[in-house]
Amino acid sequence: MRLVSPRKVHADQADIDTPLVRELVAVQFPQWAALPLEPVESGGLVNAIYRLGSDLSVRLPLRPSITDMVQREQAKLAALAPFLPVAIPSVEAIGSPTDAFPGEWSVHRWFTGRHPSHDVLADxxxxxxxxxxxxxxxxxxxxxxxxxxxxxxxxxxxxxxxxxxxxxxxxxxxxxxxxxxxxxxxxxxxxxxxxxxxxxxxxxxxxxxxxxxxxxxxxxxxxxxxxxxxxxxxxxxxxxxxxxxxxxxxxxxxxxxxxxxxxxxxxxxxxxxxxxxxxxxxxxxxxxxxxxxxxxxxxxxxxx
The missing domain is CATH 3.90.1200.10 (Aminoglycoside phosphotransferase (APH), C-terminal lobe)
Structure with a gap:
């Protein structure tokens, strides 16, 4: 995946950048503080995504919420995974809201691969x-x-x-x-x-x-x-x-x-x-x- 800086896609989007994400990880999950951190290109409208080291990703809602959405996602993914023929995300950790980022955020397992494109399909x-x-x-x-x-x-x-x-x-x-x-x-x-x-x-x-x-x-x-x-x-x-x-x-x-x-x-x-x-x-x-x-x-x- 090509790495780029995140951009605004909503008028009410939270201010999310690499220093903020690095600080959140360092304070709440110090075991991962030394890992490289880079923003990931994404056309999505829901989350900013950062790659953390070689095996993890950080997902922060563009519109943060204090609801238990991330916790519900974690439970849902764990329940669904045994039924499905390919890998799906797993939530490795859930970050707490702070003054700088007033919503839950999550750390996921990183998957290798690329997004398919209709004009470049190998099979x-x-x-x-x-x-x-x-x-x-x-x-x-x-x-x-x-x-x-x-x-x-x-x-x-x-x-x-x-x-x-x-x-x-x-x-x-x-x-x-x-x-x-x-x-x-x-x-x-x-x-x-x-x-x-x-x-x-x-x-x-x-x-x-x-x-x-x-x-x-x-x-x-x-x-x-x-x-x-x-x-x-x-x-x-x-x-x-x-x-x-x-x-x-x-x-x-x-x-x-x-x-x-x-x-x-x-x-x-x-x-x-x-x-x-x-x-x-x-x-x-x-x-x-x-x-x-x-x-x-x-x-x-x-x-x-």
Whole structure:
């Protein structure tokens, strides 16, 4: 991964830099104080990430909170790991809020690998197989604690209605940059796709920045489980339009036995996310904007 200085992506973002992180680590975890510390390039909107030595990373929420979010994440990751076919993060330590950083933060185990890119896939078919196996394993999880995915959404039999207004707003804000008529038609087709109300465990954010692959192009780890939980199985179809070439999408779909309505809802969810991200980040985060633009193009190029 290429190392760079962190940048502001939210107006209310905390001031996070290397001296601050070094001080937090030195005071609260002196056993790691002497390890090298460098910021890690990330297009994410939730955490600043620093590499600590060769085996650890430090994650600090861009919008710090005094809630027990990090502790809940630690428990959730430990519970999920035995069920999944590839590595997922483990929280090695939880840092306490301070005057300089008023929120919990965490130290994770570092994973080697690189984020996949749709235009540089060493083994598209192998990656599709690995992703389908991960999604299938996730769907089969049976744990007594069943937190909702996308906790801000209400539990309804029309699970996409909650994001309808924000999606339409983003389409309007991108007028002149995309084919808004085609985007709206695609969105309305997905919005109308029925749901039987069946819910399964979903990661809910299988975007390239949350995946790591080997040099051979196979999936080695999945990151960022903040919004994972029980929800619409369509939530985990994102890789179809983010990464997979057209000639292997049907194989991914067949491996997961995805029906037409779920496929349409998946297409709508990934379109909605891409529209909102591009509208929000087009002037401040070019990397995220480029990915969003690619996804929108893939969705609108698909036959309806």
């Amino acid at each position: 598209p078919r192998g990656l599709a197989t690995d992703l389908a196996a991960f999604v299938d394993a996730f769907r089969r999880i049976d744990l007594p604690d069943r937190p909702p995915a996308y906790p801000g959404e209400r539990r309804t039999r029309a699970p996409m209605v909650e994001i309808d207004s924000s999606t339409r707003k983003a389409i309007g804000e991108l007028d002149g940059l995309i084919d808004t008529r085609a985007a709206l038609a695609s969105w309305e087709e997905s919005l109308a796709a029925p749901s039987d109300g069946c819910e399964v465990w979903v990661h809910s954010d299988l975007t390239p920045s949350n995946l790591l692959v080997s040099a051979e192009g196979r999936l080695t780890a999945v990151l960022d489980f903040e919004t994972c939980g029980v929800g619409d199985p369509a939530c985990d179809l994102f890789p179809v339009w983010h990464l997979l070439p057209v000639n292997v999408r049907d194989e991914f779909r067949a491996a997961l036995d995805v029906d037409d309505a779920t496929w349409l809802r998946g297409r709508g969810r990934v379109l909605s996310q891409a529209l909102i991200v591009w509208a929000y980040q087009k002037d401040t985060n070019p990397a995220m904007g480029n990915y969003a633009r690619h996804v929108i193009g893939e969705v609108l190029a698909a036959p309806r």
